[in-house]
Amino acid sequence: MNESTGKLILRLALGSLILFHGVAKLIGGVGGLSGMVTAAGLPSFVTYGVYVGEVVAPVLVLLGWYSRIGAALIAINMLFAIALAHRADLFVIGKTGGWALELQGMFLFTAIAIALMGPGRFSVNGK
Template identity: 65%
Template structure:
């Protein structure tokens, strides 16, 4: 496989993950983060940490899309997904959905794609190639 093909593949993965996670961030901007603060408080964590969702679901996806310090952006998305799984989906870790798939397949795809991008980097078609 040529380097160009690999760089295009990285671009597709970055933009896809970035856009899909950013949509969740836009929902938080328009709908608020009060529910996340309550979940954090229920888990014994300070509700102020809810503001981190703006980093993980708005700033980090924009970093990925642009390829601007994309490894950091990907790591932030992975951290955000770990919090989301812990706070909102922990009861479904071993569950299956009605079609036989993992109940957390979307969250898992976001998490593991972000981890992969943090390792492989943004590719040549990025703002700073880091």
């Protein structure tokens, strides 16, 4: 039970925190991201993948329904975010002494952990 409770806490934390970013993009749009995507040589439609990574995937993780896939999608989303929006800070220590990308890193590595461990018993899939 403790292991499944721990997995539930990780799922709820990751899913809800990423979903906040997704809701902000649903409200404000993704137009500002399009320039970063095209500047990297990718087609502009790739910008809409953020809705998958920050809305659909977190809902999957929160529910524990295909949460391994949802977590993998969040990890991919975070790799894109780091590469496109945060690469200048990849090797930077912030003003308070922590890694400048500690939030993005925490999202990335938590998503990888959930993708590897699965959702636990308190999930729609129940595995």
